[in-house]
Amino acid sequence: MLTALSLVIGALLLLGLAAVPLAPRAAGARLVHGGCVAACVLLVVLAIWALLAGGGAVLALPFGPPWGRALLALDGLSAWFLLVLGVTGAIASLYAMARPPARPGAVPPYPLFLAGMVLTVAAADAFTLMFGFEVMSLASWALVAADHAQAENRRAARLYLMMAALSAACLVPAFGLLAGHAGGFSFAALRAAPPTGWLAGGVLLLGLLGAGSKAGLAPLHSWQPMVYPAAPSHVTALMSGAMAKVALYVLARLLLDLCGPAQPLWWGVPLLVVGAVSAVLGALRATLEDDTKVLLACSSIENIGLITIGLGLALAFRGADLGPLAALAAGAALLHILNHGVFKTLLFLVAGSVLASAGSRRLDRLGGLIHAMPVTAGCALVGIAAAAALPPLSGFASEWLLLQALLAGWRTGDIGFQVLAAAGTALAAMATALAAAAMVRLFGLVFLGRPRTPRGAGAHEVGRLERWALLIPAGLTLLLGLLPGPMLALAQPALMALLGPAAMAPAQGFALLGGTGEAAAWYLPLALLAALAVAGLLVLLAVRARSPLETRRGPVWNGGFINAPDYLPFGDPLSQPSAGGFAQPLRSMLGTSLLAARQRVDMPRPGETRAAGYTASFADPAFGWLVVPAARLRDAVAKRCETLRDFSVRRCLSLGFGTLLALLALLAWLEAH
């Protein structure tokens, strides 16, 4: 199994090399992406095999860092994330086969990106993990930077590189602290010597910063809405569906597995807080953005936040010796990782199809696409319903589990944590409702209503292969919504890897279980679907029996508004809700306080002839507080460094000499202690 896995990684690397000559031709690009589809399907098979058969074996590759060999292993946790990676990767690659990226430069890094993620997930020592992580970061940077003709893409790529450097700069010391304490790099060695005291606190902080910035947790989330739109659609889908999950894998591996089961209750608190803040902030931004991909990126921040809440609760429950509840929270997080991976991939691909077919990402230039692109609209409807956490779709199942875990937060007995969990419940519920608002807004403005531009009116349905690339994830979203119980049973080894061998998945047969013992609440999606179907049939028959007349079409009533003049073939654009107009209530209600939203109405006095104006804007606080000062600091440092260039040879040499002496002194000091 592990040999096969390492062969897949090798094949992906070779594919990346082969892509360099193949990429300029469309058929070549198709071939490369087709190879990626095959590799990803193989990954799915391997992951399911590992989850069912259980794999504790470690494979030592014949090469590695100078002090040892690279280790690969596929335990439950790795296999679960490999499954997510394989599924989203296969879908995204299939889409890329149907619609190869416009720039040939975006083809070769793609297999490398996949290989890096697989290596990260399958690594069994800290070095291999970090190596895979960096390959992933650099390859995805190359993908983001592929379309570097536009200035904003260059900016996005630069910001992304900085963020990647930051996460490496935090994760390397985090693993370094662990390894220094344990005296070895393999996970087994790290697990054997769990950190305590300030060391553990340092690992927690650095791990949260490093993995959190990659996953897009507040306050280090501001790169996502800039970077995601810059990359080609299938890459964006993979970044949101898989790469953010790989970052969460690192977080879960580091905090729940490698730091040992003996960590206290408060370890969950930072994750809970950060997750809740990200969830609300991301969802609120998603309701305000007017670019489909940016909107989806913000929705990703929200979902990553929810998953982090689940991981934090799992840590806290484990610290309070509440094993079943820890399994509930971790199960919610794992299930949501898979569900979100699938439906967010679907939604990004839909955004890509809409961009290609209707020519825009901006909500204000789209509209009425349900008539031109019915299949895409149907898939999008499935995706937004799942993202809005509506039963019986997949998003609801995992968020149901998560809310059940939050509602059980009071069982820890610590009043501070109880209050936090109650506040977390409120915030998670608010994030869910806001996400529903954002998704409804997305679908309503893009697919419903009337076209807003001639270009949008000329949209057409996507091709056959691309249609399959949308239909498959839509079908998977439906299936995952109906079968959360079996999926959690499949995730059982992952739960055991996270929480110890006693962990039991919060599922029984086809049902999900919230809570423990007799008083557990049940969620049975199949029964729900059956009830809905039967009731729907009966209502339909009853209504049609009483009301047999067929519908007639007529001009729109619109509260008695007169029709638009002939020179406005799509109707008066102002009589249709715009992206800003739909967001206006929430911008006023929440945006002013949370996102510093401003709106300004410029109304001329009667008699004045200038036009009235309305402007609205908002700013993410994290950007102003964090990114701008960081950029200023970078500039200051750069300016300082510039002065070095004017140094004479003697002073340059003395700098090097001084550094050498300082290092030697440090060595002497370390040896003395």
Added chain:
Amino acid sequence: MQTLAGLLTQALHLALVLLAAPLVVGCTRWLKARMMGRRGAPPWQPVRDLAKLLRKRPVLAENASLVSEAAPYIAVVTTLVALALVPSFAQGMAFAPLGDLLLVAGLLALARVALVLAGMDVGTAFGGMGAAREVSFSAFAEPALLVAVLSFAILAGSTNLDLVAATFRDGQLGLRVSLALAAIAMLAVALADNARMPVDNPGTHLELTMVHEAMLLESSGRHLALWEFQAALKLELWLALLAAVFLPFGTAAAGAGPLAWGLGLLAWLVKMAGLTLALAVFESAIAKMRVFRVPEFLGAALLLALLAAALLFVSTGLA
């Protein structure tokens, strides 16, 4: 035997709620009219309205999509299934194990999304405005509801509606400040979700109305009938939910036999009548608030629910 009784009570429950739904709306309107010094239409007027609307031929806008046609069915069906989960005269019905409060909230959210999408389908200004406001209010109502549910979960140890109701009926909970606070929070959410008085005016049927009706402007015939029926079902659902949780007295057990069911039915009718009267009095006494005061209203509900939970943390910590 147990399953048979469960199935029988479930079927009776469904028939009961279907019959009672238009009457709840009709009674509220009639009582309000009486209190305002008008004679008012008889309580069964909504039934007549529905029958009339069903007879009419529905007209759809030229650019309406399948969403306009399917959404009313989806909304009615989800609300109906949610209502089937809320106990009325008997507990332990066949669907009781499914009857989870989060699921009820999720089903209501599904119905809401169907309504909002129908409002946006034709792309009219009013529909979009109503849709935007509806989803904005839900962002405040959902957390208040969930935190109120947290209070029940602490007391009953579960979010299963049947278990919560049974605990509140049989358990020696006494009068709890926290429950009173949670009840107020639930009431506020119920008013907002049903587009009732301080949040939205259900009496108007014009374009000037703000939220709920604005999304229905384009529907007619059986679609409008379905939407009206869904609104009636939703109002009944919330009243039944409040009755089941906060007034759990007199509810029969499913296996207790027809006599106990009859008593439970009587108790349920009395409770529903009382709640309807309370709603009518409240709506007659109070004025509609401005749209942008609604977040404050629902935010206050959320804070009260949080306070209720905090008080419960204290008392459970002491016990």
Added chain:
Amino acid sequence: MGKLPYDIAHLLGGAMLLLSFVLLYQRRVQAVINAFAVQGGVLALAAAWQANMQGVPELYLTALIAFVAKAVLIPLALRAMLRRLDLHRAVETALGIGTSMMAGVAVVALAILVVLPITAGARAIAREDLALALSVVLLGMLMMITRRNAISQVVGLMSLENGLVLAAVGAAGMPLVVELSTAALVLVVFVVAGFFVFQIRERFDSVDTAALESHRGEGAGDGWRGEGAGDGWRGDAGQDGQRGGAGQA
């Protein structure tokens, strides 16, 4: 079983707390006075109930004083004053309603956290009662801080005093409850009287009504020019067109 009497006392305390929140939530002076009157009534009920429960007839006197003074006389006087002076009716807040509600919840949480450890050993419900009373006191104080309007500040003070009386009547065997509550009432009456005198002098010293105008919430000409941020709800009238006006109809 004897649990119900305690439950009712507890519930009355909870109602007091709820009314404190209502006081914080109201925007109009009239409604603030009404809510205060109701709170006085509930306080009277609570005192009477305690008298009944503890068998201390003096507490009936406290209840009577509370009812007559706080539920009837002081609200009437305040309302009369409001009419005569034609004070502007909207409560001016130093802190937004939402923010002050949040602060209120935080204050109550603090009260709970403070009361619980120091009353270890008492019955659970008695401890909660004490926490409720302290919360009422703190919320009264919060109201005094967060409102600019003098009447609201006075009401805050009186609500604070209500909390004190609630704590006093709730603690069984506390001596001099009646005397204490009377003394506190006298103090409050002095403050109210002083406030009236002060207000009247203010009123006749200043003839600048324009200064008053600028405080009115519903300036007809200025509202629709308002720009977003703080009180920007009105700013959307421009975008909403005719329905902004219709909505308020």
